[in-house]
Amino acid sequence: MIRIGIDLGGTNIAVGAVDDGHAIVSRVSVPTLARRPAAEVVGDMGDAVEAALAKAGLSIGDCRSIGIGSPGTCNSAAGVVERAYNLGWDHVPVCRMLEERFHVPCRLSNDANCAALAEQVAGAAVGHDNVVLITLGTGVGGGIIIGGKIYDGMRGAGAELGHTLLVLDGEPCTCGRRGCWEAYSSATALIRQARQAAAEHPESLLAGAEEITGKTVFDAADRGDETANAVVDRFCDYLGAGVTNIVNALAPEVILIGGGISRQGERLLAPVRRYVEKNCFGGKDGAIPIIAAARLGNDAGIIGAAAL
Amino acid sequence: MIRIGIDLGGTNIAVGAVDDGHAIVSRVSVPTLARRPAAEVVGDMGDAVEAALAKAGLSIGDCRSIGIGSPGTCNSAAGVVERAYNLGWDHVPVCRMLEERFHVPCRLSNDANCAALAEQVAGAAVGHDNVVLITLGTGVGGGIIIGGKIYDGMRGAGAELGHTLLVLDGEPCTCGRRGCWEAYSSATALIRQARQAAAEHPESLLAGAEEITGKTVFDAADRGDETANAVVDRFCDYLGAGVTNIVNALAPEVILIGGGISRQGERLLAPVRRYVEKNCFGGKDGAIPIIAAARLGNDAGIIGAAAL
Structure with a gap:
């Protein structure tokens, strides 16, 4: 089983399939084109998830969860990006949007928090x-x-x-x-x-x-x-x-x-x-x-x- | 059952028997006389615990735990006051000392942390x-x-x-x-x-x-x-x-x-x-x-x- 990690930035959406040892087994990057409606950006995030899975020879059935690291203020409990100025996002329920498409648990946090967690599970702070x-x-x-x-x-x-x-x-x-x-x-x-x-x-x-x-x-x-x-x-x-x-x-x-x-x-x-x-x-x-x-x-x- | 709370200060040792509703049912205060050897201060803390129990008509068998709030830097996991300048204490294993006398679990934290916890369980932050x-x-x-x-x-x-x-x-x-x-x-x-x-x-x-x-x-x-x-x-x-x-x-x-x-x-x-x-x-x-x-x-x- 793998988990999907999405690094949502103002410039690019980087998606990776990550194994249980925290190694990235495949990755895909597409432009964010930030000022579009949020639904379009989330649509492209979903397409990139499918592309990353395909690249690793996997399907969504092999995927335990999808995590999203977003800029701005993220309400993790609600799965909602409250405000992200450089995406132009205001109260976007990104977890619900991706769960409706993939039927896999989706989780959200701020990108800086995700980076800290990564270092704690697999980097300089293990x-x-x-x-x-x-x-x-x-x-x-x-x-x-x-x-x-x-x-x-x-x-x-x-x-x-x-x-x-x-x-x-x-x-x-x-x-x-x-x-x-x-x-x-x-x-x-x-x-x-x-x-x-x-x-x-x-x-x-x-x-x-x-x-x-x-x-x-x-x-x-x-x-x-x-x-x-x-x-x-x-x-x-x-x-x-x-x-x-x-x-x-x-x-x-x-x-x-x-x-x-x-x-x-x-x-x-x-x-x-x-x-x-x-x-x-x-x-x-x-x-x-x-x-x-x-x-x-x-x-x-x-x-x-x-x-x- | 009650719990004992000890508020160890530079001037006084205040001890209370506290019921499950966080009410103080009896209390005793004795001078700290801070510059004495730590063992003497801890001895007086113990005597004050017994006095507070007696005042409430209780014995140590009615007591679930003893908690100590101390000034200075307190290592809660070890039960040790690492440094408390206004007590003149340096690495005093206060929990072990009281456990040896009372055979009841003893816990320790800094006085400011205890005050915050009190407000959260029974005060302005419930x-x-x-x-x-x-x-x-x-x-x-x-x-x-x-x-x-x-x-x-x-x-x-x-x-x-x-x-x-x-x-x-x-x-x-x-x-x-x-x-x-x-x-x-x-x-x-x-x-x-x-x-x-x-x-x-x-x-x-x-x-x-x-x-x-x-x-x-x-x-x-x-x-x-x-x-x-x-x-x-x-x-x-x-x-x-x-x-x-x-x-x-x-x-x-x-x-x-x-x-x-x-x-x-x-x-x-x-x-x-x-x-x-x-x-x-x-x-x-x-x-x-x-x-x-x-x-x-x-x-x-x-x-x-x-x-x-």
């Missing part, structure tokens, strides 16, 4: 029951696993860890509040911080770069550029401060960092660990978690959705 | 499974109930919600970090804020007060004192900002405010609710919890410990 995954991308996403299960609070609105404060009334955040962690620790924020530094330091490699990405900044730092190193150091402090908040509030056994920037490995993780040891409640005697990079990359969405 | 209690006193204490159970993370070190950030590198906090919520929203912080305002505004009622307490500030605000009202308004913003963090991170159904200041009722709660509605993720469409005052006051420690 063997640990209380895990937090932070994804650094356009924003700062959060997934919380408590007692081996996703915790996302009332109507799935919790785990928005990127929208806890770093600086009251600080940098404006996309959510409308000011000073959220996301406004300091997302990839977007790093690029903004690097641009500002480049403007102030025309001698820096950053000032000469055609386009600044997260990787540009870390590469320049690697090559000994002082300005880039200062930007990276400060970015690691911001990240460490938010991770320390998670340690003090939730004391999970493992905190994982995902998203493109997490590929920087120890240049990012070592300073974050030092920051947490210095600043968390109880200091070195405190509940210092394992702090590591997420391992499953883009597969986490499918594997986590299948494991719902 | 009927809700996901609850956070914030206690405003010398510090800002936190208790988290998830799925009807205390959640306190690895070795009981979590739920230190007072030690999440409001302002990176802001006011110094007792924990050694700077900018923690506790440094802005504790009763101690309110008094500091009022003293500063009094020094800047000699015309204020606050400047004339012999001693400033939390109540002095709210009383002066009630009497129309502009400076006091500005202090209270800003204090409510700080409190609202921290409560908003909890909403975004955990989306509990209920957030309760306890401690002496919570007796100010709507003067405190109404602005906090407005702040949360304006600033939480999703705004008025977000997962706005019930925000209310805790109800059980000083009894919460005993009732919660008994319910462990």
